[in-house]
Amino acid sequence: MYSDTTADQEEKNNYLNHSKGIKSWLTSLDHKRIGVMYLFSILIFFLVGGIFALIVRTELWGPTKTFIDANTYNQAFTYHGTIMTFMVILPLIPSAIGNIILPMQLGAKDVAFPRLNLISYYVYMSGALLAVVTLFVGRVDTGWTFYTPYSIRTGGATILVLAGAFLMGFAAILTALNFIVTVHKLRAPGLTWSKLPLFIWCLYATNIIQMLATPVIALTLMLLTFERLMGIGIFDATLGGDPVLFQHFFWFYSHPAVYIMILPAMGIINEVIPVFSRKTIFGYGGMAVAVFGIALVSFVVWGHHMFTSGQSETANFIFSLITMFVAVPTGIKMFGWIATMYQGSIRLDTPMLYALSFLFVFLVGGLTGVFLATLPLNVHLTDTYFVVAHFHYTMVGGAIMAFLAGLHYWYPKFVGKMYLEIPARIGCVLTFVGFNVTFLPQFVMGIRGLPRRYYDYPPEFTQLNQVSTVGSFLIAFGLLWTFLFLIISAYKGPKAPRNPWGANTLEWQTSSPPYHENFETQPIVTKGPYDYHS
Amino acid sequence: MNTHHHILSVKHCSIIFGTLLIFTLLTVAAAHMDFGYFNFPLAMLIATIKASLVVFYFMGLKFDSTENRVIFFSSFIFLAIFIVLISSDVLFRKADVYVPHNEIFNAKKFSSEEVPHD
Numbered sequence: 001m002y003s004d005t006t007a008d009q010e011e012k013n014n015y016l017n018h019s020k021g022i023k024s025w026l027t028s029l030d031h032k033r034i035g036v037m038y039l040f041s042i043l044i045f046f047l048v049g050g051i052f053a054l055i056v057r058t059e060l061w062g063p064t065k066t067f068i069d070a071n072t073y074n075q076a077f078t079y080h081g082t083i084m085t086f087m088v089i090l091p092l093i094p095s096a097i098g099n100i101i102l103p104m105q106l107g108a109k110d111v112a113f114p115r116l117n118l119i120s121y122y123v124y125m126s127g128a129l130l131a132v133v134t135l136f137v138g139r140v141d142t143g144w145t146f147y148t149p150y151s152i153r154t155g156g157a158t159i160l161v162l163a164g165a166f167l168m169g170f171a172a173i174l175t176a177l178n179f180i181v182t183v184h185k186l187r188a189p190g191l192t193w194s195k196l197p198l199f200i201w202c203l204y205a206t207n208i209i210q211m212l213a214t215p216v217i218a219l220t221l222m223l224l225t226f227e228r229l230m231g232i233g234i235f236d237a238t239l240g241g242d243p244v245l246f247q248h249f250f251w252f253y254s255h256p257a258v259y260i261m262i263l264p265a266m267g268i269i270n271e272v273i274p275v276f277s278r279k280t281i282f283g284y285g286g287m288a289v290a291v292f293g294i295a296l297v298s299f300v301v302w303g304h305h306m307f308t309s310g311q312s313e314t315a316n317f318i319f320s321l322i323t324m325f326v327a328v329p330t331g332i333k334m335f336g337w338i339a340t341m342y343q344g345s346i347r348l349d350t351p352m353l354y355a356l357s358f359l360f361v362f363l364v365g366g367l368t369g370v371f372l373a374t375l376p377l378n379v380h381l382t383d384t385y386f387v388v389a390h391f392h393y394t395m396v397g398g399a400i401m402a403f404l405a406g407l408h409y410w411y412p413k414f415v416g417k418m419y420l421e422i423p424a425r426i427g428c429v430l431t432f433v434g435f436n437v438t439f440l441p442q443f444v445m446g447i448r449g450l451p452r453r454y455y456d457y458p459p460e461f462t463q464l465n466q467v468s469t470v471g472s473f474l475i476a477f478g479l480l481w482t483f484l485f486l487i488i489s490a491y492k493g494p495k496a497p498r499n500p501w502g503a504n505t506l507e508w509q510t511s512s513p514p515y516h517e518n519f520e521t522q523p524i525v526t527k528g529p530y531d532y533h534s
Numbered sequence: 535m536n537t538h539h540h541i542l543s544v545k546h547c548s549i550i551f552g553t554l555l556i557f558t559l560l561t562v563a564a565a566h567m568d569f570g571y572f573n574f575p576l577a578m579l580i581a582t583i584k585a586s587l588v589v590f591y592f593m594g595l596k597f598d599s600t601e602n603r604v605i606f607f608s609s610f611i612f613l614a615i616f617i618v619l620i621s622s623d624v625l626f627r628k629a630d631v632y633v634p635h636n637e638i639f640n641a642k643k644f645s646s647e648e649v650p651h652d
Contacts, residue, residue, distance in 0.1 A: 212609065212612055216616075242624075244623070245620075245624075248623065299612060300615055300619065303619065303622075303623065310627070311623045312622065312624075312625075312626035312628070313626070313628075314622050314623075315619070315622040315623035318622050
């Protein structure tokens with residue numbers, strides 16, 4: 001029960017009203033404001049990357065030229081992949097939502113190093129802008145993987161994009177370091193490791209991957225830059241180098257990077273499902289250990305991206321075998337979520353709808369991953385649309401559905417208003433249907449042998465391509481609808497109470513939106529994050 | 535929690551700095567001499583000694599907590615994974631995958647103009 005005076009106090013001291021003006025935002029050390037800046041920047045890049053996706057899908061409406069030439073098509077899918085991977089999905093949940101929520105879930109005033117947090121944002125923006133500026137000074141057509149030898153020889157401002165990716169990786173390392181120290185040092189009294197919300201566990205595991213793997217991609221991109229500038233002969237076979245070595249270096253980072261994208265997504269699902277099922281999460285310990293199991297296995301399976309690259313048969317066998325182990329911790333998570341819902345009082349609010357969508361798309365992505373890990377099948381399916389559909393189901397479907405679940409779940413906390421429920425549900429259905437209409441036909445095209453990244457295709461693939469293109473516009477419509485109503489909700493939505501979902505984690509104990517320093521008094525933790533029975 | 539911070543004396547700093555300079559000269563000298571099979575191991579040995587001096591003294595790992603030392607050295611496990619699994623490729627590739635050594639160096643290098651764009 002709050003008096004009018006308390007409400008006035010909350011209104012005046014919340015992080016949105018604490019100080020005014022653009023400068024107060026751009027120089028803010030408040031983790032919530034930095035998280036919001038990340039969120040807006042990433043969503044703008046999401047829009048740009050999405051436009052490139054629509055360009056690619058529109059061009060593929062029919063065989064041969066539809067409206068752009070082959071070179072422009074190559075550039076369009078390169079920018080779509082590069083922007084979506086490095087600028088959107090990698091930082092989306094850890095740097096945006098994680099930045100806002102992590103300190104509050106720990107009961108802390110801020111992250112351990114607030115200045116480093118702000119620096120990491122500007123380093124990220126510098127890298128992102130450096131990469132995007134190449135659209136105007138020399139467009140790149142290497143694909144987001146920068147495979148050698150093509151990336152050594154092709155024109156365009158490839159080095160600028162590499163430098164951009166290097167800087168964004170550096171920003172990720174700074175954020176990861178900051179979060180790890182924050183989790184170790186700034187937990188509220190009573191918040192022992194066994195009482196940490198699973199979202200924190202997932203971010204923590206993600207940060208460890210970021211710290212260990214990102215330096216390798218930084219080194220790889222630098223070597224590629226030196227190869228282009230000086231011909232040092234590391235990856236260039238004509239100088240005695242090994243182009244397949246580039247793929248080893250690249251995937252040593254980029255496969256764990258898939259889990260940088262998906263572990264925080266799993267973290268959000270871990271929060272949403274118990275709250276909207278009104279049940280304690282099934283197997284808390286197992287769920288936490290599974291996160292680290294996934295993180296560990298992610299480091300030893302990268303060679304499954306290279307089965308047809310000329311890699312030795314011995315390595316192919318080893319990587320195929322180890323890759324199967326990913327299914328074990330992932331299966332623990334899936335069964336844990338389903339068991340949590342079993343006999344729960346399920347409420348189908350928008351966050352829960354997105355969580356259920358996540359379970360479906362991630363299951364499809366995961367199971368088709370088993371196909372691809374199987375060596376003989378992979379030889380047939382590699383570099384076809386089957387792979388495109390598979391990784392969109394895991395990385396995009398998984399991460400974006402979970403992000404939208406998290407965005408709606410914490411929207412009352414971010415903005416202080418409730419989102420409009422009916423339009424939000426319609427947006428969820430549109431996005432989910434659009435996603436499946438886009439990518440399910442791509443599995444069929446891939447099995448029938450249509451290679452990915454091709455500008456032209458045989459006429460018998462026209463119908464499936466057109467269905468996929470219609471689906472892509474449906475996703476775009478669904479997302480625009482969703483964000484439009486989220487903007488409207490910020491002005492017209494009803495005032496959010498402190499804890500609209502009846503959740504147990506600490507961020508719901510403070511006002512909506514939270515105070516500048518998060519809590520009026522230091523919270524003390526006495527029960528577990530999913531304890532709905534005591 | 536380790537609250538003790540070890541401050542390295544100027545004398546010790548100077549000794550380590552001097553040692554690093556000597557090893558840098560050794561690096562340059564070794565690069566100008568041919569030790570046959572031992573060229574690479576020798577270069578790596580000198581580099582490892584230099585890196586160890588920096589890590590243990592300038593970065594203070596010698597005076598740090600055991601926990602941090604364990605964390606630091608555990609990162610070598612990932613390096614070992616990286617090298618071992620890449621070796622499972624490089625050491626077991628079929629010989630006919632490779633172009634003969636002399637042909638590699640005689641091969642005409644592509645120029646960017648020769649890359650087909652349409």
